[in-house]
Amino acid sequence: MATITTSLQGSLQGSSEKSVKAVHGRVLGVGRRYRTVVLVLTALFFLVPVVASLRYSVVGNNNSISFSSYGAIFSDPQFFSSLFTSFKIAIGTVAITVFLVTPTVVWARLRRPDLMSALESVALLPLIVPSVVVTLGILSAFASLPNIIMGSPVILALEYVVLALPYTFRSIDAGAGAIDIRTLVEASRSLGGGWIATLMRVIIPNLKSGILSAVFLSTAFVFGEFAVASLMSFSTFPVWLVQVGQDRASESVALSVVALLLTWGGLVAVSIAGLRSTRRRSAVIEDELFAFGEQL
């Protein structure tokens, strides 16, 4: 009875948010106590590993506090060389991704909007083939390719473009959906701009936020990808991290802390940037972030 009166009042006041929430809470059977218990337990589950890692990185297996494991990381030449390898791969992956996906999305939105969902499905295909299986296929199908591709991280850069597509395609597409491409292109064309000039000087600058989040997502992918790199024996950053972990546990944990914090910081930055530029489409950003869980 009380429910009915409050919700009636709510709908009289134009169905204020509050009453909707109240009804939700009551019907779903959720009280304040339930909420507190669930949220505190969840928070513990997610924060304890972070705290434990911070502690482990300075304490190690014995109980003396020292920051030597952080120092040891930086004095290891392998640290910089693996980081540099991953960095080079990331540049290749990012460049190919931006120049492959952006024109495709812009073209499809202008000329064949009906193809959009098909293209999106193509971009999701990598989720169906586990990366271990992709590696197996690369090793057997591309074995005869010249050494400059198969014998160097070039192959990783080429493959990461595809493997990161489920995340990058969405973010560039979300960026493109937030601007009026048709008008921009028509304006540029009628002012005499060629297609290349239109793409480079009109479309890409306007797609900045979508492209930037794609850049970040593919960079994070490259710096986190382990399966393909390790099975093809390339010493990228995560591969080296696992090697360190085999005999120097506290150093590997220290590195993991740094890697996690950097990734998290970047993700938060991307979602804030995305929210700011496409506030009306904030659901898209969540969508896009949610799809990024499969980089393992």
Place this chain on the structure above:
Amino acid sequence: MAIKVLRRRKPILGAVPFVAYVGIFLGIPAGSVVLNAFRSQSGSFTLSNIHSALSGGYRQSFIQSLKLSVIATVIAAIAGLLVAVAVVGMKDGALKRAIMAASGVFANTGGVPLAFSFVATLGNFGLITKILLSGGVNIYSGGFTLYSVTGLVIVYQYFMIPLMVLVMIPPLEGLNSQWFEAAQTLGASWPTMWRSIVAPVIMPPFIAASLLLFTDAFAAYATAAALTSGTIPLVPIQIGSLIQGNVVANQGNLGAALGLGMIVIVGVVAIAYVFVSRRSNRWLR
């Protein structure tokens, strides 16, 4: 006439580079795995790879992988739903936004760093292990080890639960309060409302999200490899050892057969996902 010409000339050129790229760098490797699965070492057609992939230790690894993914998915799905319900009931505010943002961030955490942070938590010398030990509980003597399927189930929750929360919040918020009011006016009880309003709306996205989580756990390699150094016989780990040559030679294309098995399982789940998620959009317009 003019219309006909236009129709015939629907432009496709712009999609060619993209589709060709995916075809070359995903289609060719995947295709070669599928073909090799049916090929003997001399190149002739054979079913013996498939046969050995489905028998003995390899059959066991499929069972282990399925077990890991199903258990991890069920736990994450239930926990994620409980959290999502708690979040939906909240007032819009800084805390709620923070939870949503944190879910987005944690859902993207995985791979090697995640494995190591759990070593620091529940490993032999981890924080929780030590705290429990000082309280007189030795989880490792009680049969637990982080470097096992149980351990992986726990570690995977770190990215699976947030994924579930992110997916379940929109349908839960989409529950229209007028439906509840109508039901209450008609005298519906609380369980009735759950059964006939909440369940039909949230079931399709719940199942769809669970399928997504399943494929995630099933295909994951990095966390398992870093945590167990290849000692747990999961399918991706087995394929990894075959690639690295850590097994007896003359296995020929066994790896390809295992890979085909993974593609089939993930593919079937993905198709189920597409069907279920189509249904789920109906109530959320």
